[in-house]
Amino acid sequence: MKNKTTNLIMRNDVFIWIAVGTGCILLVPFVAMQFTTSVNWELNDFIVMGALLLSISSLFVLVARKVPGKYWLLWAGLCVVALLYVWAELAVGIFTQLGS
Numbered sequence: 001m002k003n004k005t006t007n008l009i010m011r012n013d014v015f016i017w018i019a020v021g022t023g024c025i026l027l028v029p030f031v032a033m034q035f036t037t038s039v040n041w042e043l044n045d046f047i048v049m050g051a052l053l054l055s056i057s058s059l060f061v062l063v064a065r066k067v068p069g070k071y072w073l074l075w076a077g078l079c080v081v082a083l084l085y086v087w088a089e090l091a092v093g094i095f096t097q098l099g100s
Helices: 002-010 014-035 043-064 069-092
Strands: none
Touching: 002 014, 014 043, 043 069
16 A cells, blocks of 8 residues: 555656645535535635645655655655644634734
């Protein structure tokens, strides 16, 4: 399994899979907006979240190509923490006033 993962990370078409995955994730709030008023995203929300997901995922791939595989889980964790921090900052401004 590790060899398959390594091969996928090294191939450039992994960025197509990242884009498809980002689109699928963005479908969740889009579909939710069709059924409830609790989810109210504007176009710029979709653009910012898409850019955030694409950039963090691409950053993970680019760094994973340079670091040994035993550090990938640590690096993935750091990327998830960074994603969640930026998302929370933009949404509600935990430490700054970006989200308010």
